[in-house]
Every structure is written in C-alpha cells, then in structure tokens.
Amino acid sequence: MDDISALVEAAIAELAQARSTADVQAVEVRYLGSKGSLQALLRTVGSLPREERPAFGARVNAARDELTRRVAERRAELLRTERDRQLETETVDVTLPGVPIPAGRVHPLSATVRRLKSVLIGLGFAFVDGPELEDYEHNFAALNYPEEHPALDEQMTFYIDDHRLLRTQTTALQGRIMDHRKPPFRIATVGRCFRYEAVDATHHHTFHQVDAFMVDQGVSLADLKGTLKQFASAMFGGDVHVRFRPDYFPFVEPGVDYAVHWSGRWLELGGAGLIHPNILENFGIDSEIYSGFAFGLGLERIHMIQQGVTDLRLYLENDLRFLRQG
Numbered sequence: 545m546d547d548i549s550a551l552v553e554a555a556i557a558e559l560a561q562a563r564s565t566a567d568v569q570a571v572e573v574r575y576l577g578s579k580g581s582l583q584a585l586l587r588t589v590g591s592l593p594r595e596e597r598p599a600f601g602a603r604v605n606a607a608r609d610e611l612t613r614r615v616a617e618r619r620a621e622l623l624r625t626e627r628d629r630q631l632e633t634e635t636v637d638v639t640l641p642g643v644p645i646p647a648g649r650v651h652p653l654s655a656t657v658r659r660l661k662s663v664l665i666g667l668g669f670a671f672v673d674g675p676e677l678e679d680y681e682h683n684f685a686a687l688n689y690p691e692e693h694p695a696l697d698e699q700m701t702f703y704i705d706d707h708r709l710l711r712t713q714t715t716a717l718q719g720r721i722m723d724h725r726k727p728p729f730r731i732a733t734v735g736r737c738f739r740y741e742a743v744d745a746t747h748h749h750t751f752h753q754v755d756a757f758m759v760d761q762g763v764s765l766a767d768l769k770g771t772l773k774q775f776a777s778a779m780f781g782g783d784v785h786v787r788f789r790p791d792y793f794p795f796v797e798p799g800v801d802y803a804v805h806w807s808g809r810w811l812e813l814g815g816a817g818l819i820h821p822n823i824l825e826n827f828g829i830d831s832e833i834y835s836g837f838a839f840g841l842g843l844e845r846i847h848m849i850q851q852g853v854t855d856l857r858l859y860l861e862n863d864l865r866f867l868r869q870g
C-alpha cells in the first residue's frame with residue numbers, strides 16, 4: 545500500500561513539473577500505460593496473501609482513477625497556456641498589404657476564336673476539328689489541285705514523307721467531311737496551319753485559319769456574300785463594308801478574295817467561292833442538285849485588323865507585354 549501512495553505522489557510531482565503536453569504524455573505512459581508502473585504493481589497482486597488482495601486491487605484502481613484525472617487536468621491546463629502563447633507569437637497583422645497573385649488571361653487568338661465561334665455557330669455552322677498532320681490527298685488532291693499545278697507552289701509545304709504533310713490550310717477538312725456526310729451540312733473549323741515561308745511581319749511558318757463551308761440545294765454566291773457580310777458585321781461592327789474581287793483557288797468556281805473596309809482602308813481577310821462541282825462529284829454529291837460555298841481566312845489577320853497590331857510574329861512569341869494588352 546505504501547508503494548502505491550509513493551507512486552501516486554511521484555506522479556503528481558512529475559505532472560506539476562511538466563512544461564508541455566508532451567511532458568504530460570510521457571508521465572501518463574510511464575505510470576498509466578500498459579507497461580507503466582501501476583500495471584507493474586497490479587501484477588504483484590498474486591504474491592499477496594489472499595485476504596489482502598481485494599483491498600490492494602481497490603487501492604490500485606483508485607490510484608489509477610486519481611492519476612487519470614490529474615493527467616487530464618494538467619493536460620488541459622498546459623493546452624491553454626500553449627494556445628495562449630501561440631496566439632501571442634503568431635498574430636497576423638491584417639493591415640499589411642497582401643501579396644497580389646498575378647491572374648492569367650485569355651490569349652488574343654483564343655479570345656478571337658471564342659468570338660468567331662459564337663458568330664458562326666449562330667449562323668448554323670457546326671465546328672469540327674481536323675488533323676494538323678494531314679495527307680496530300682486531303683490537303684491538295686481532294687481539293688481539285690491538279691498535279692504539278694503552280695497553285696501548289698503558292699502554299700510551300702512541310703512534307704513529313706511522300707504522303708504526309710503539315711496542313712497548309714484548314715480547307716483540308718472539306719474532304720474529311722464529304723467522305724462520310726451527305727448534304728445538307730454547314731461545317732466550320734479553326735486551327736493551326738503551316739507553310740514553308742520566310743517569316744516577316746505578315747507571314748509566319750505557323751499561323752491559324754478558320755474555314756467554313758456549306759452544301760445544300762440552291763446555294764449561291766448571294767448566300768456566300770450574305771454570310772460573310774453577317775460574319776464581318778458581328779466581328780467588326782454592324783456597318784462594316786465587305787468587298788469581293790475575283791481570285792483563283794482550285795477548289796472554288798468562281799473564286800473571290802474578300803476584304804473589309806477598316807480605318808479608311810480595304811484589308812484582305814481571306815478567300816472564298818462556290819465549291820467546285822468537281823469536288824462535289826468526286827465525293828458522290830450530285831452537282832446538278834447541290835451546290836455549296838466555302839470561305840477561309842487568317843485568324844491572326846482578324847485580330848491584327850481589329851487591334852491595329854502590325855507584326856504577326858507577336859502572336860507566337862508569348863511576350864507578356866503584348867499578351868497583357870489583350
């Protein structure tokens with residue numbers, strides 16, 4: 545019995561000296577743990593005379609209850625002081641200026657794509673992606689380019705091998721659609737194109753185009769003109785003037801280039817025309833019944849015209865001073 549009292553006293557003294565909850569934890573383990581002193585005392589019960597055992601057991605239990613209570617009290621006390629100390633030393637000065645987190649923004653070309661998509665979707669076109677790694681068939685042959693035709697030279701091409709190339713124009717999607725779809729349809733696409741060209745302020749080896757085409761019964765140049773006028777109005781403002789002049793592309797007949805009047809000048813946007821009957825026939829579409837129009841334009845060009853940007857190379861350089869201006 546004396547051992548029990550001595551043990552309780554020693555534990556109480558140690559608790560009083562504990563300076564942290566970790567110290568309390570150590571005392572708890574030492575006295576109350578499964579390998580602790582009280583447990584060890586309990587194990588000696590067998591060596592006592594039978595009649596003394598109940599009283600001894602009761603005393604050990606009482607000692608355990610008391611120590612458990614004191615441990616909890618001391619822990620709570622120390623937790624409070626620890627928290628007070630923490631609050632004192634870790635106060636945040638809410639009047640200090642914050643650290644600004646720089647916000648990203650949409651790339652000017654992405655913003656332009658978003659706008660023109662909403663305009664063309666509003667005009668009934670569905671957007672479809674084509675591959676950047678194209679084949680000769682879709683980029684040229686299916687588009688009515690005769691072999692060895694000078695028009696091929698106009699679009700200097702990065703060839704990967706005898707058949708595959710980096711697409712020079714998003715018009716390459718036409719054949720991929722007509723391969724498996726029957727008219728009527730209105731399709732548009734936007735993406736990167738590549739040409740083996742000397743880079744200057746208005747030309748790049750990597751640039752973006754938008755193409756749109758529709759095939760239905762009775763589609764005429766008037767539809768093309770109306771659509772492009774609508775498109776230009778939505779992109780550049782209601783009263784913008786659009787100009788068409790004859791031009792040649794193997795996949796349209798007649799072909800035109802078109803321009804918008806902006807800041808007192810005519811600025812060329814791209815090419816357009818009625819889809820050549822050869823193309824329709826090659827894909828099994830009866831050109832006596834169906835006709836279509838197509839147009840394609842440079843994406844950078846739209847933004848350049850709108851914002852007065854004079855160097856197309858800026859769109860690929862990721863210079864933050866340019867990008868931050870939207």
Ligand code: FA5
Nearest residue numbers: 713715747748751813814815816838839840841842845
């Ligand atoms: C074409 O690519 C035709 N596929 C357009 C077309 C589609 C005509 C459907 C008829 C029917 P062109 O090579 O002119 O046409 O290019 C169209 C536009 O793409 C140009 O007006 C220009 O804005 C842009 N473009 C062409 N080459 C480059 C280049 N190297 N760098 C930047 N933009 C370019």
